[in-house]
Amino acid sequence: MLPVAGNTASVVQPASRNGDTLPLCLSPFSLRGVAFANRLVVSPMAQYMCTDGMPGDWHATHLGMHALGGAGLVVAEMTCVSPEARITPGCPGLWNDAQTAAWRRITDAVHAHTPARIGVQIGHAGRKGSTRPLWEGFSKPLAEGNWPILAPSPIPWSEANQVPREATAEDLAAIAAQHAAAARRALLAGFDLIELHFAHGYLVSSFLSPLSNRRVDGFGGSLANRLRFPLMVLRAVRASVPDAMPVTARLSCSDWIEGGFTPDDAVQVAIALRDAGCDLIVASSGQTDPQSRPTAGAMWQVPFAGRIRAEAAVATMAVGGVTEPSHAEGIVAEDAADMVAVGRAALYDPWWARHWSHALGAPLPWPLPYAYGGHFARRHVLVHRHAEGRPRS
Ligand SMILES: Cc1cc2nc3c(=O)[nH]c(=O)nc-3n(C[C@H](O)[C@H](O)[C@H](O)COP(=O)(O)O)c2cc1C
Structure with missing residues:
Protein backbone atom coordinates (compact mmCIF):
# COMPACT_ATOMS: atom_id res chain seq x y z
CA MET A 1 0.00 0.00 0.00
CA LEU A 2 1.31 3.45 -0.78
CA PRO A 3 -0.94 6.38 -0.15
CA VAL A 4 -3.34 6.92 2.69
CA ALA A 5 -6.44 8.82 1.60
CA GLY A 6 -7.65 11.88 3.43
CA ASN A 7 -9.88 11.34 6.43
CA THR A 8 -8.52 7.91 7.22
CA ALA A 9 -5.52 6.95 9.27
CA SER A 10 -4.26 3.44 8.65
CA VAL A 11 -1.01 1.60 9.23
CA VAL A 12 1.75 2.76 6.89
CA GLN A 13 3.32 0.00 4.81
CA PRO A 14 6.78 0.22 3.23
CA ALA A 15 6.96 1.40 -0.37
CA SER A 16 9.73 0.74 -2.82
CA ARG A 17 11.79 2.71 -5.33
CA ASN A 18 13.63 0.72 -8.02
CA GLY A 19 12.91 -2.47 -6.11
CA ASP A 20 14.54 -1.22 -2.86
CA THR A 21 12.30 -0.79 0.15
CA LEU A 22 12.01 2.89 1.02
CA PRO A 23 12.21 4.33 4.51
CA LEU A 24 8.64 5.02 5.58
CA CYS A 25 9.11 8.78 5.90
CA LEU A 26 10.35 8.84 2.30
CA SER A 27 7.47 6.80 0.96
CA PRO A 28 4.74 8.51 -1.07
CA PHE A 29 1.55 9.77 0.48
CA SER A 30 -1.61 11.32 -0.84
CA LEU A 31 -4.51 13.40 0.37
CA ARG A 32 -7.55 13.57 -1.89
CA GLY A 33 -6.24 14.26 -5.41
CA VAL A 34 -2.77 15.36 -4.40
CA ALA A 35 0.19 12.97 -4.27
CA PHE A 36 3.31 13.82 -2.27
CA ALA A 37 6.64 12.27 -3.22
CA ASN A 38 7.46 11.74 0.45
CA ARG A 39 6.12 12.53 3.91
CA LEU A 40 8.59 15.24 4.88
CA VAL A 41 7.21 18.77 5.14
CA VAL A 42 8.66 22.23 5.58
CA SER A 43 6.46 23.80 8.26
CA PRO A 44 4.95 27.24 7.62
CA MET A 45 7.23 29.95 8.95
CA ALA A 46 6.30 33.63 9.01
CA GLN A 47 8.81 35.81 7.19
CA TYR A 48 7.28 39.27 7.73
CA MET A 49 8.78 40.39 4.42
CA CYS A 50 5.72 41.73 2.58
CA THR A 51 4.38 45.17 1.85
CA ASP A 52 0.59 45.37 1.39
CA GLY A 53 0.41 41.57 1.71
CA MET A 54 2.38 41.01 -1.51
CA PRO A 55 4.78 38.06 -1.57
CA GLY A 56 7.88 38.97 -3.53
CA ASP A 57 11.38 37.87 -4.43
CA TRP A 58 12.15 36.94 -0.83
CA HIS A 59 9.27 34.44 -0.79
CA ALA A 60 10.19 33.09 -4.23
CA THR A 61 13.75 32.53 -3.03
CA HIS A 62 12.81 31.19 0.41
CA LEU A 63 10.07 28.81 -0.76
CA GLY A 64 11.96 27.84 -3.92
CA MET A 65 15.02 26.99 -1.85
CA HIS A 66 12.99 24.82 0.50
CA ALA A 67 11.19 23.13 -2.40
CA LEU A 68 14.58 22.23 -3.89
CA GLY A 69 15.51 20.83 -0.47
CA GLY A 70 13.61 17.61 -1.15
CA ALA A 71 10.60 17.69 1.20
CA GLY A 72 7.42 16.39 -0.38
CA LEU A 73 5.48 19.45 0.79
CA VAL A 74 6.45 23.02 1.57
CA VAL A 75 3.82 25.14 3.33
CA ALA A 76 3.91 28.92 2.95
CA GLU A 77 3.57 30.97 6.11
CA MET A 78 0.32 32.26 7.62
CA THR A 79 -1.33 34.17 4.79
CA CYS A 80 -4.07 36.51 5.82
CA VAL A 81 -7.65 36.77 4.65
CA SER A 82 -7.87 40.58 4.92
CA PRO A 83 -5.60 43.52 5.79
CA GLU A 84 -7.06 43.54 9.34
CA ALA A 85 -6.34 39.81 9.66
CA ARG A 86 -2.57 40.31 9.52
CA ILE A 87 -0.28 39.63 12.45
CA THR A 88 2.16 42.30 11.26
CA PRO A 89 2.36 44.77 8.35
CA GLY A 90 4.86 42.32 6.81
CA CYS A 91 2.45 39.37 6.56
CA PRO A 92 1.33 38.06 3.16
CA GLY A 93 -2.27 38.02 2.03
CA LEU A 94 -4.70 36.39 -0.33
CA TRP A 95 -7.34 39.08 -0.40
CA ASN A 96 -6.72 40.63 -3.84
CA ASP A 97 -5.82 39.76 -7.44
CA ALA A 98 -2.30 41.20 -7.27
CA GLN A 99 -1.40 38.91 -4.35
CA THR A 100 -2.95 35.94 -6.14
CA ALA A 101 -0.81 36.62 -9.23
CA ALA A 102 2.32 37.11 -7.11
CA TRP A 103 1.77 33.75 -5.42
CA ARG A 104 1.12 32.14 -8.82
CA ARG A 105 4.61 33.11 -9.99
CA ILE A 106 6.06 31.32 -6.94
CA THR A 107 3.95 28.15 -7.17
CA ASP A 108 4.58 27.90 -10.94
CA ALA A 109 8.34 28.03 -10.33
CA VAL A 110 8.12 25.38 -7.60
CA HIS A 111 6.05 23.10 -9.83
CA ALA A 112 8.23 23.68 -12.88
CA HIS A 113 11.53 22.99 -11.17
CA THR A 114 10.90 20.66 -8.24
CA PRO A 115 8.74 17.62 -7.43
CA ALA A 116 7.56 19.35 -4.24
CA ARG A 117 3.97 20.27 -3.57
CA ILE A 118 3.33 23.70 -2.16
CA GLY A 119 0.60 24.52 0.35
CA VAL A 120 -0.52 27.76 1.96
CA GLN A 121 -1.58 28.42 5.51
CA ILE A 122 -4.64 30.68 5.67
CA GLY A 123 -5.50 32.55 8.81
CA HIS A 124 -6.70 35.56 10.79
CA ALA A 125 -4.58 36.96 13.61
CA GLY A 126 -7.43 37.92 15.95
CA ARG A 127 -6.17 39.43 19.20
CA LYS A 128 -2.53 38.77 18.22
CA GLY A 129 -2.86 41.13 15.24
CA SER A 130 -1.40 44.58 14.66
CA THR A 131 1.97 43.66 16.11
CA ARG A 132 5.65 43.88 15.14
CA PRO A 133 7.77 41.23 13.42
CA LEU A 134 9.19 38.62 15.76
CA TRP A 135 12.65 40.14 15.73
CA GLU A 136 11.24 43.36 17.29
CA GLY A 137 9.61 41.53 20.20
CA PHE A 138 7.09 38.74 20.67
CA SER A 139 3.52 39.98 19.95
CA LYS A 140 4.60 43.58 20.67
CA PRO A 141 2.14 46.21 19.35
CA LEU A 142 3.22 48.45 16.48
CA ALA A 143 4.83 51.73 17.46
CA GLU A 144 2.42 53.48 15.08
CA GLY A 145 -0.18 52.61 12.45
CA ASN A 146 -2.04 50.06 14.57
CA TRP A 147 -5.35 48.80 13.17
CA PRO A 148 -8.42 47.74 15.19
CA ILE A 149 -8.49 44.06 16.16
CA LEU A 150 -11.24 41.66 17.16
CA ALA A 151 -11.51 38.43 19.14
CA PRO A 152 -14.15 36.17 20.73
CA SER A 153 -13.99 38.23 23.93
CA PRO A 154 -12.53 41.66 24.76
CA ILE A 155 -9.45 40.17 26.47
CA PRO A 156 -6.11 41.59 25.30
CA TRP A 157 -3.20 39.24 24.55
CA SER A 158 -1.20 41.11 27.20
CA GLU A 159 -1.45 44.40 29.05
CA ALA A 160 0.65 45.97 26.30
CA ASN A 161 -1.68 44.89 23.49
CA GLN A 162 -4.91 46.50 22.30
CA VAL A 163 -8.18 45.41 23.86
CA PRO A 164 -9.89 43.58 20.98
CA ARG A 165 -13.49 44.26 20.07
CA GLU A 166 -15.82 41.32 20.73
CA ALA A 167 -16.71 39.89 17.31
CA THR A 168 -20.38 39.92 16.42
CA ALA A 169 -22.14 37.05 14.64
CA GLU A 170 -22.07 39.25 11.50
CA ASP A 171 -18.28 39.71 11.85
CA LEU A 172 -17.86 35.95 12.12
CA ALA A 173 -19.96 35.24 9.04
CA ALA A 174 -17.95 37.84 7.10
CA ILE A 175 -14.62 36.39 8.27
CA ALA A 176 -15.68 32.85 7.36
CA ALA A 177 -16.57 34.20 3.89
CA GLN A 178 -13.14 35.87 3.70
CA HIS A 179 -11.51 32.50 4.42
CA ALA A 180 -13.58 30.99 1.60
CA ALA A 181 -12.54 33.78 -0.78
CA ALA A 182 -8.88 33.29 0.20
CA ALA A 183 -9.25 29.56 -0.45
CA ARG A 184 -10.60 30.24 -3.95
CA ARG A 185 -7.66 32.56 -4.54
CA ALA A 186 -5.28 29.89 -3.21
CA LEU A 187 -6.58 27.60 -5.92
CA LEU A 188 -6.07 30.27 -8.60
CA ALA A 189 -2.64 30.93 -7.15
CA GLY A 190 -1.70 27.31 -7.88
CA PHE A 191 -1.38 25.97 -4.34
CA ASP A 192 -1.77 22.21 -3.89
CA LEU A 193 -3.09 22.25 -0.33
CA ILE A 194 -4.72 24.62 2.15
CA GLU A 195 -3.77 24.52 5.82
CA LEU A 196 -6.24 26.40 8.02
CA HIS A 197 -4.53 28.15 10.91
CA PHE A 198 -6.64 27.04 13.86
CA ALA A 199 -3.68 27.21 16.28
CA HIS A 200 -1.34 29.44 18.27
CA GLY A 201 -3.91 31.83 19.72
CA TYR A 202 -4.91 33.46 16.46
CA LEU A 203 -8.60 34.15 15.80
CA VAL A 204 -9.99 30.65 15.24
CA SER A 205 -7.76 29.16 17.91
CA SER A 206 -8.91 31.79 20.41
CA PHE A 207 -12.48 30.59 19.89
CA LEU A 208 -11.47 27.03 20.83
CA SER A 209 -9.69 27.94 24.06
CA PRO A 210 -11.90 28.56 27.10
CA LEU A 211 -9.23 30.98 28.35
CA SER A 212 -9.73 33.44 25.48
CA ASN A 213 -13.36 32.62 24.64
CA ARG A 214 -15.63 33.81 27.46
CA ARG A 215 -18.69 34.36 25.31
CA VAL A 216 -22.13 33.58 26.61
CA ASP A 217 -23.79 33.31 23.18
CA GLY A 218 -23.86 30.26 20.89
CA PHE A 219 -20.15 30.70 20.03
CA GLY A 220 -18.92 30.27 23.62
CA GLY A 221 -19.28 28.02 26.65
CA SER A 222 -19.34 24.33 25.78
CA LEU A 223 -16.74 22.82 23.45
CA ALA A 224 -19.52 22.28 20.90
CA ASN A 225 -20.27 26.02 20.98
CA ARG A 226 -16.59 27.00 20.84
CA LEU A 227 -16.31 24.78 17.77
CA ARG A 228 -19.07 26.59 15.90
CA PHE A 229 -16.88 29.29 14.37
CA PRO A 230 -14.03 26.91 13.43
CA LEU A 231 -16.58 24.67 11.71
CA MET A 232 -18.12 27.66 9.91
CA VAL A 233 -14.69 28.53 8.55
CA LEU A 234 -13.85 24.96 7.55
CA ARG A 235 -17.21 24.38 5.87
CA ALA A 236 -17.00 27.67 3.97
CA VAL A 237 -13.51 26.76 2.73
CA ARG A 238 -14.37 23.16 1.90
CA ALA A 239 -17.36 24.31 -0.14
CA SER A 240 -15.18 26.75 -2.09
CA VAL A 241 -12.57 24.34 -3.40
CA PRO A 242 -12.84 21.20 -5.56
CA ASP A 243 -13.10 17.79 -3.92
CA ALA A 244 -9.56 16.99 -5.06
CA MET A 245 -8.06 19.84 -3.00
CA PRO A 246 -6.81 18.80 0.47
CA VAL A 247 -7.85 21.05 3.34
CA THR A 248 -5.98 20.53 6.60
CA ALA A 249 -6.07 22.31 9.96
CA ARG A 250 -3.38 23.16 12.49
CA LEU A 251 -4.48 22.88 16.11
CA SER A 252 -2.95 23.91 19.40
CA CYS A 253 -3.66 20.57 21.05
CA SER A 254 -3.06 21.93 24.54
CA ASP A 255 -3.04 25.39 26.12
CA TRP A 256 -0.55 23.98 28.65
CA ILE A 257 -2.55 25.78 31.35
CA GLU A 258 -4.84 24.42 34.07
CA GLY A 259 -8.43 25.03 32.98
CA GLY A 260 -7.45 25.54 29.36
CA PHE A 261 -7.90 23.55 26.14
CA THR A 262 -6.75 19.95 26.65
CA PRO A 263 -5.52 17.06 24.48
CA ASP A 264 -8.90 15.39 25.17
CA ASP A 265 -10.58 18.46 23.67
CA ALA A 266 -8.21 18.24 20.69
CA VAL A 267 -9.40 14.71 19.92
CA GLN A 268 -13.05 15.87 19.99
CA VAL A 269 -12.22 18.85 17.78
CA ALA A 270 -10.33 16.61 15.35
CA ILE A 271 -13.35 14.30 15.05
CA ALA A 272 -15.66 17.24 14.33
CA LEU A 273 -13.24 18.73 11.78
CA ARG A 274 -12.78 15.34 10.12
CA ASP A 275 -16.54 14.96 9.79
CA ALA A 276 -16.72 18.41 8.18
CA GLY A 277 -14.16 17.47 5.52
CA CYS A 278 -10.79 18.23 7.08
CA ASP A 279 -8.21 15.83 5.65
CA LEU A 280 -5.38 16.04 8.16
CA ILE A 281 -4.65 17.62 11.54
CA VAL A 282 -1.31 19.31 12.15
CA ALA A 283 -0.68 18.69 15.84
CA SER A 284 0.91 21.77 17.35
CA SER A 285 0.31 23.25 20.81
CA GLY A 286 0.52 26.35 22.99
CA GLN A 287 1.06 30.01 22.04
CA THR A 288 -2.57 30.54 23.05
CA ASP A 289 -1.87 32.47 26.25
CA PRO A 290 1.21 34.34 27.41
CA GLN A 291 1.18 32.30 30.67
CA SER A 292 1.46 29.02 28.76
CA ARG A 293 4.56 27.03 29.76
CA PRO A 294 4.92 24.04 27.43
CA THR A 295 7.31 21.21 28.17
CA ALA A 296 9.26 21.41 24.92
CA GLY A 297 11.99 19.00 23.80
CA ALA A 298 12.75 16.46 21.12
CA MET A 299 9.54 15.48 19.29
CA TRP A 300 7.54 17.03 22.12
CA GLN A 301 4.24 17.38 20.27
CA VAL A 302 4.29 13.96 18.62
CA PRO A 303 2.07 12.36 21.30
CA PHE A 304 -0.72 14.78 20.32
CA ALA A 305 -0.46 13.67 16.68
CA GLY A 306 -0.42 9.99 17.70
CA ARG A 307 -3.46 10.31 19.92
CA ILE A 308 -5.50 12.18 17.33
CA ARG A 309 -4.54 9.72 14.61
CA ALA A 310 -5.56 6.76 16.78
CA GLU A 311 -8.65 8.17 18.46
CA ALA A 312 -10.07 10.49 15.81
CA ALA A 313 -9.14 8.26 12.84
CA PRO A 325 16.22 11.43 10.34
CA SER A 326 15.57 8.75 12.96
CA HIS A 327 12.90 11.00 14.51
CA ALA A 328 11.02 11.32 11.21
CA GLU A 329 11.30 7.61 10.43
CA GLY A 330 10.27 6.61 13.96
CA ILE A 331 7.22 8.89 13.94
CA VAL A 332 5.84 7.33 10.75
CA ALA A 333 6.90 3.80 11.72
CA GLU A 334 5.12 4.13 15.09
CA ASP A 335 1.96 5.30 13.30
CA ALA A 336 2.05 8.56 15.24
CA ALA A 337 1.67 10.63 12.07
CA ASP A 338 1.35 10.37 8.31
CA MET A 339 3.57 13.36 7.61
CA VAL A 340 6.37 15.01 9.58
CA ALA A 341 7.01 18.76 9.49
CA VAL A 342 10.27 20.49 10.30
CA GLY A 343 10.63 24.19 11.09
CA ARG A 344 13.79 25.62 12.63
CA ALA A 345 16.02 22.75 11.55
CA ALA A 346 14.98 23.49 7.96
CA LEU A 347 16.00 27.12 8.35
CA TYR A 348 19.38 25.97 9.64
CA ASP A 349 19.82 23.45 6.84
CA PRO A 350 17.52 23.88 3.81
CA TRP A 351 18.98 20.58 2.46
CA TRP A 352 17.80 18.69 5.52
CA ALA A 353 15.47 16.33 3.62
CA ARG A 354 18.28 15.39 1.20
CA HIS A 355 20.74 14.91 4.05
CA TRP A 356 18.22 12.81 5.95
CA SER A 357 17.50 10.72 2.84
CA HIS A 358 21.23 9.96 2.58
CA ALA A 359 21.37 9.04 6.27
CA LEU A 360 18.37 6.73 5.82
CA GLY A 361 20.07 5.01 2.87
CA ALA A 362 17.65 6.15 0.16
CA PRO A 363 19.05 9.37 -1.35
CA LEU A 364 16.49 11.60 -3.01
CA PRO A 365 17.22 12.29 -6.68
CA TRP A 366 19.07 15.59 -7.18
CA PRO A 367 17.77 18.28 -9.55
CA LEU A 368 19.53 17.74 -12.89
CA PRO A 369 21.85 20.75 -12.74
CA TYR A 370 22.90 19.63 -9.24
CA ALA A 371 23.34 15.97 -10.10
CA TYR A 372 27.06 16.40 -10.59
CA GLY A 373 27.21 18.22 -7.25
CA GLY A 374 25.27 15.34 -5.73
CA HIS A 375 27.88 12.96 -7.13
CA PHE A 376 30.52 15.05 -5.38
CA ALA A 377 28.50 14.97 -2.17
CA ARG A 378 28.37 11.18 -2.28
CA ARG A 379 32.06 10.95 -2.98
CA HIS A 380 32.67 13.25 -0.05
CA VAL A 381 30.67 10.93 2.19
CA LEU A 382 32.56 7.88 0.87
CA VAL A 383 35.96 9.54 1.26
CA HIS A 384 34.97 10.63 4.75
CA ARG A 385 33.92 7.09 5.66
CA HIS A 386 37.12 5.70 4.20
CA ALA A 387 39.17 8.13 6.26
CA GLU A 388 37.37 6.88 9.37
CA GLY A 389 38.37 3.32 8.47
CA ARG A 390 34.75 2.36 7.77
CA PRO A 391 34.08 0.12 4.78
CA ARG A 392 33.06 1.70 1.47
CA SER A 393 29.50 0.84 0.58
C1 LIG B 1 10.49 31.86 12.27
C2 LIG B 1 9.27 31.03 12.54
C3 LIG B 1 8.04 31.42 12.02
C4 LIG B 1 6.90 30.63 12.23
N1 LIG B 1 5.73 30.98 11.63
C5 LIG B 1 4.66 30.14 11.70
C6 LIG B 1 3.51 30.37 10.92
O1 LIG B 1 3.42 31.29 10.09
N2 LIG B 1 2.47 29.52 11.10
C7 LIG B 1 2.54 28.44 11.96
O2 LIG B 1 1.56 27.70 12.10
N3 LIG B 1 3.65 28.18 12.64
C8 LIG B 1 4.71 28.99 12.52
N4 LIG B 1 5.87 28.68 13.17
C9 LIG B 1 5.94 27.41 13.92
C10 LIG B 1 6.54 26.30 13.03
O3 LIG B 1 5.74 26.04 11.91
C11 LIG B 1 6.74 25.01 13.83
O4 LIG B 1 5.49 24.50 14.20
C12 LIG B 1 7.58 25.23 15.09
O5 LIG B 1 8.75 25.98 14.79
C13 LIG B 1 7.98 23.91 15.73
O6 LIG B 1 8.73 23.12 14.83
P1 LIG B 1 10.36 23.05 14.94
O7 LIG B 1 10.68 22.59 16.33
O8 LIG B 1 10.73 22.04 13.88
O9 LIG B 1 10.89 24.41 14.67
C14 LIG B 1 7.00 29.46 13.00
C15 LIG B 1 8.23 29.09 13.54
C16 LIG B 1 9.36 29.84 13.31
C17 LIG B 1 10.67 29.37 13.87
Missing part, protein backbone atom coordinates in the same frame (compact mmCIF):
# COMPACT_ATOMS: atom_id res chain seq x y z
CA VAL A 314 -7.85 11.16 10.80
CA ALA A 315 -4.46 11.60 9.17
CA THR A 316 -2.00 13.72 11.18
CA MET A 317 1.17 15.72 10.71
CA ALA A 318 3.66 15.82 13.58
CA VAL A 319 5.72 18.95 14.22
CA GLY A 320 8.01 20.27 16.92
CA GLY A 321 11.54 19.29 17.84
CA VAL A 322 11.95 16.90 14.92
CA THR A 323 15.64 17.31 14.16
CA GLU A 324 16.97 13.88 13.15
